[in-house]
Amino acid sequence: MPIQIFTLLLAAGIALTSPAAFAQQKKALASSKAKAAETKVVGDADLAHRNKIAMCIGCHGIPGYKTAFPEVYHVPRIAGQQPAYIVNALKAYKAGERSHPSMRGIAASLSDQDMADLAAYYGVPAK
Ligand code: HEC
Numbered sequence: 001m002p003i004q005i006f007t008l009l010l011a012a013g014i015a016l017t018s019p020a021a022f023a024q025q026k027k028a029l030a031s032s033k034a035k036a037a038e039t040k041v042v043g044d045a046d047l048a049h050r051n052k053i054a055m056c057i058g059c060h061g062i063p064g065y066k067t068a069f070p071e072v073y074h075v076p077r078i079a080g081q082q083p084a085y086i087v088n089a090l091k092a093y094k095a096g097e098r099s100h101p102s103m104r105g106i107a108a109s110l111s112d113q114d115m116a117d118l119a120a121y122y123g124v125p126a127k
Pocket of ligand 1: 055059076077078098100106
């Protein structure tokens with residue numbers, strides 16, 4: 001039976017050490033979160049491409065940049081703008097400083113990170 005006793009001891013050892021390991025993991029996670037909060041929001045164009053532009057291309061991806069709802073109107077080209085310009089425009093819609101209803105609705109649903117990601121995807125950084 002020595003093997004069974006050994007297994008039992010091993011299990012007890014794991015049970016005793018794991019709360020400490022867990023606490024350490026939690027600490028590491030908290031400090032990495034704090035670091036993320038300190039750093040500036042950096043846009044991820046790839047992430048935007050995969051997950052976030054689906055809600056923009058319906059209007060901003062149309063050849064000629066016209067959309068038909070609620071009436072035919074011109075949609076500005078956003079690809080190739082400065083990323084900072086795109087972020088500022090989105091923030092202005094979200095804050096109500098710009099008043100276009102559909103853009104306000106869309107911008108309201110975007111986080112700072114979403115805006116940075118979208119700007120990184122659509123924008124061309126200043127040279
Ligand atoms: C329902 C159609 C529609 C959708 C969807 C849409 N937009 Fe727009 N967007 C517009 C229109 C129309 C304008 C011009 C509004 C105005 O006159 O202020 C605009 C303006 C903008 C501007 C300002 C452009 C400038 O030259 O000042 C930005 C930036 C922008 N949109 C980004 C986005 C992003 C990013 C998304 C996706 C998250 C998106 N839009 C989704 C219709 C849309």
